[in-house]
Amino acid sequence: MANQAPAPIRSFLQAAVKPEEAPLPLRVVQIEGLAILKIIKHCKDFSPALVTGQLLGLDVGSVLEVTNCFPFPIREEDEELEAEGANYQLEMMRCLREVNVDNNTVGWYQSTLLGSYQTVELIETFMNYQENIRRCVCIIYDPSKSNQGVLALKALKLSDSFMELYRSNNFTGEKLREKNLTWVDIFEEIPIKVSNSPLISAVMTELETDSPVTQCDYDRLQLATTPYMERNLEFLVECMDDLSMENQKFQFYYRNLSRQQAQQQAWLQKRRAENMTRKAAGEEPLPEEDPSNPIFKPLPEPSRLDSFLITNQIGNYCNQINGVAGQNFSRLYLTKALHEN
């Protein structure tokens, strides 16, 4: 018995120490129904304006638990009001702590329009949060999708390799190739789990019994998805324009680069020929490099971040279009079958 006793203690210690040694990768985001409802309410009340809020919860091993959240007031571009916003945040956290809510910030949520969330601002916010919290997540909710019977909730985080690159602020082609980073690798989607306290589950089951048909079933069978598709395509076309702008920027850069290289070559040949004549005349050769010459100034390579983000958005729109079209197929075949019957 005496021999056995220390074993569990050690294992407990080991268990406690382990996360420090190697942080477990974040695998699942577990959200409480309360938080989801709060997010839905806030985003829907202010839709189509985009809103944000803070997520509160606990970081347990590879699971990030989101147990509560609170909304931020709509931001205004004013120094004074910004300070007030920070005060509001502190005040809210303090108040919620008093009623025993977990007051650990674990990230933030924001609403989006047709999934157009891949912006530089999002990445910046992420970096800000990441500085203070080791593990944070961003929940994206799309209120426009809910009237199609879909709960469009997504948990995102930035991939580690992307963050490293962003910190060094180095988005040249060479670096990206070194890291083997493509546009797909910027964001990582984390699976969402929903949990509720048994009390809530019991109360809600009691208060609202199951009905055979819900409104959401009607919404899902709705055939008129044309406006949604139209807007998706519009956004897609806009993104394509942006992308071609970005491409032009790169073409311009490459043209300049090759022109510069040609100039450098010409200069070098001239210098070599000059050196040959000097050598023949018995004089010291001139150096083959001249940093003061403007043609040797390296051209700044444009950042690839923008084009990456745009590509990400395009990919997203394509997915959405594909998804809705897929649903439409089943709807159409259903209508056909019903009609034939």
Next chain:
Amino acid sequence: MASGEKTVLQFGGSTSLNVKVHPLVIFNICDCYVRRPDQAERVIGTLLGSVLSDGTVDVRNSYAVPHNEFSDQVALDIEYHHNMLTSHQKVNPKEIIVGWYSTGFGVTGGSALIHEFYSREVANPVHVTVDTTFRNGEATIKAFVSVNLSLGDQSLAAQFQEIPAELRMSEAERVGYELLKSTAADKIPSDLEGMESTLERLLALIDDTYKYVDDVVENRVAHDNKIGRYLAEAVSSLPKLSPSAFDKLVNDSLQDQLLLVYLSSITRTQLSLAEKLNTAAQIL
């Protein structure tokens, strides 16, 4: 007699009120109850929302307010209540105080004191109770307003008058409702999974209808004119189209969808192609 009339009048005024509670509020109350301090018997808090023009009190949000209860005294953290109120108003100025909630079954002794406090915050507050202990085997939400009992000009006491309360869900909340009700769900269903479950339900409903019609035709079940009329209505709601016109309609939409899929696929192919070319171009 005069006093009797007076109570009757007030009684009539209060029954026109009814309360609609959003599920978020119930979730919040339950969560607060689960997280209540050790020694506390119940939690109380403020209800936010609006009073609609038809007298319905729409309760949309809530927050808990810490309190202490001794035998016949109640200490409410008023400062906390006001802080929280200003914070909430910053986000959504349209939501005002409409009353207060408490867990437990019906009204208890301290309730009158708290109600008096809220009467000073807002005219005619509602009091909602949620029975989290399942005292009589079911979860009940009840709503009350206070009615003054008066004799002539002299007010004698305040009485809690029960008013109807119901749960109201908005469309968006309904979407996730099935999911949010369970204690644990592994993932949020994707578009197609949601579609599948809807189709399954539709199939089950059609099967039920078939079975019912067959049963009636074969005299196994007594017929019901009402159901018959509903069925006839459902069948006649389908627009009458000639088969060729219908086929054309369906095929055209199918073509449209196929075009969309083609477009998005070609875009994606282009993207990955561009990606490859980009990296290749840089190596050179």
